[in-house]
Amino acid sequence: MRVLVVGRGGREHTIVWALKKSPKVSEIYCAPGNAGIAEMADCVSIEETQFEELCRFAKENKIDLAVVGPEDPLFAGAVDALEAAGIKTFGPRKNAAIIEGSKVFTKDLMKKYQIPTAAYESFDRYDDALAYLHAHQAPIVIKADGLAAGKGVTVAATMEEAEQALKDIMVGKAFGEAGNQVVIEEYLQGQEMSILAFVDGETVRPMVPSQDHKPVFDGDKGPNTGGMGTYSPVPHMPQSIVDEAIETILIPAAKAMCCEGRPFRGVLYAGLMITENGPKTIEFNCRFGDPETQVVLPRLKTDLFDVFMATVEGRLEELELEWSDEAAVCVVLASGGYPGSYKKGLPISGLNDVQNAIVFHAGTAAKDGQIVTAGGRLLGITGMGATIEEARAKAYAAAEVIQFEGKHYRKDIAQKALDAAKQNQQ
Template sequence: MRVLVIGRGGREHAIVWALSKSPKISKLFCAPGNGGIAGLAECVPITELQFEEISTFAKEQAIDLVMVAPDDPLAAGLVDHLESKGIEAFGPRANAAIIEGSKVFMKELLKKYSIPTATYESFDAYEPAIAYLRSQTAPIVIKADGLAAGKGVTVAQTMEEAEAALKDIMVDQVFGKSGASVVIEEFLTGQEMSLLAFVDGSTVRLMVPSQDHKPVFDNDKGPNTGGMGTYSPLPHIPESIVQEALVNIVQPTADAMVKEGRPFKGVLYAGLILTPNGVKTIEFNARFGDPETQVILPRLKTDLLDIFLAINNGTLAEQPIEWSEEAAVCVIVASPGYPGPYPKGLPITGLDQVKDSLVFHAGTAIEDGQIVTNGGRVLGITGIGKDIIEARQKAYADADRIHFDGKHYRTDIAMKALK
């Protein structure tokens, strides 16, 4: 088969890496790809929202499957567009991807079907939103309705911070149209867990759980990022909690989407929090997580292409899926200044010195034959070991072998599992 992956980040590098192991794939493309993906697939200079160019390329190259990985093209309807051209695509259609594309839609869906989540109110005008906010107490959570590259959520510790976040979103429009509506919700305390699932409409098959680290600095300090590291499995979270999440949240959500006439086919990502009152939903995403994918797929023993095809064929229930017992820890190495403004084009050295880890490129490019930085999150260093301790040691040892000016990373990834 000839397969095209859409995207350019660490998630896409991990997906391409997993697909490259499939004996069924004769040719692998990625649009637009990055400096690391180029070593596994032919990178094509087409961006994620160039729908006509993607479908034309797929026709010209006789592509058998287009795997749409990022949130923006899913929400904008790339899968629908490809299907309308007679091209097989993997990922939810736009009417299902809305579960990520609109936080208001997601919260209203959960409320309608009594699926556990934080109490909330949604607003599409600033004055009622600020009036409601001033009737609440901190800490409190402010969310832009639409997609904002993982940065549209503020966990405000003070009312001043909350009011500033609301003004940024609705008055100053720092996220553009994504901030036309907001969700203001209660702050929940507890451990967080990322639970991804393969879904073909009604059949839900959980992947191995993982835990992300959003704040930029150690001990969960500083502003939120797209994710500074992750690990799997979660030895400190019992299987009973995972099953509770499946029974009370993930399966009912898939069923609700079918009832709403929006069957979800693809990867459904549940961002969950383990509260004293049970597992509750923080968010849903309509695709693989980043950087969760970089620890989940290295633990997958089954051919990823077989799973994609089973989902598209509606035969996921019959598809065997096997997972490794090994542990994986991913440390994100970021550009100086991230998650604020950061430089690009910094030369990266030491990649050839990596000994024990997988290196997934998130924000890199090739300039004059040299790998350089080209994003905020630059590399994901994934160590694999018999347990979290060994995987963690490998990831950090190799993160230290890689150099570019001003690089930074958290030093406490996966420590919650060891405490």
């Protein structure tokens, strides 16, 4: 079978890596890909939103399955375009991708179908939003309605910070049209957890849970990023909490989308806060998370190609997923200055010297025979082991081997899991 993966990040490298293990996959193409993906797939110079070119390439190369990775092409209708061209495609259609593309839509959906989430109000006028803000207290959360590459959310510790975030979004247009509407919601306390699920209409097949680290610095300090590292499983989260989240959030969300005439088919990602009142929804995404994918897919024992095809063909209910008991920890290596400005084109060394870990490329490029920096988050280093501690040690050992100017990474990925284990032993 011939597969086309659309995207260029660490998520897409992980998908290609997992598909490469399938005996049913004979050829993998990636548009546009990155330097790491190019080592295991044929990269083609087509941008993610060049739908006409993607469709033409898929037909000319007799693609059996297309997989759309990132949110932007999904929300713009990539799946609709490819399906219209006769290509089987994994991912939600445009009318279902709105679950990530509009936070106002999603909050209203959760209210209508009584899916646990934070109390909120939405606004399309700055003065009204500001008045509502002044009637409440910090900490409080401000969210741009549309897609903002994971950076459109401010958890404001003070009212001054909240006012500035609101002004930046609605007046300063920091995120363009994504900020035409905002959601202001209550601040939830607890621990975050991500649960991704393969979804085919009302059929939900959850993946193993993971925990992301959004802030750029150790101790969850500094601005939010696209994710600085992840680990799976989340051993200090009882299975009863995971089951509750699936039963009260993921399954009802899939059913709600069907009721709304927007059946979801692809990966539904629930970003959760585990509060003292149980799991509540922070957000839904319409695709694999990045870097959650880098710890979840290495634990999947079922052939990923089989899962994709069962989902696309409406047969997901026939499939049971198998998972490894191994733990996985991913440490993200980022450019100095990220998530602000950073240099590009800096050489990366040590990639061929990594042992006992998997290196997933994100913001890298090939230039003059060497791998160079080309983005903010550059590499995801995934270690696997019998325990979180063993997997973590492998990931950090590999992170030390890789070198480039300005290298930055958090030193405390998965520390919460280790701390919780120590407390349980006392």
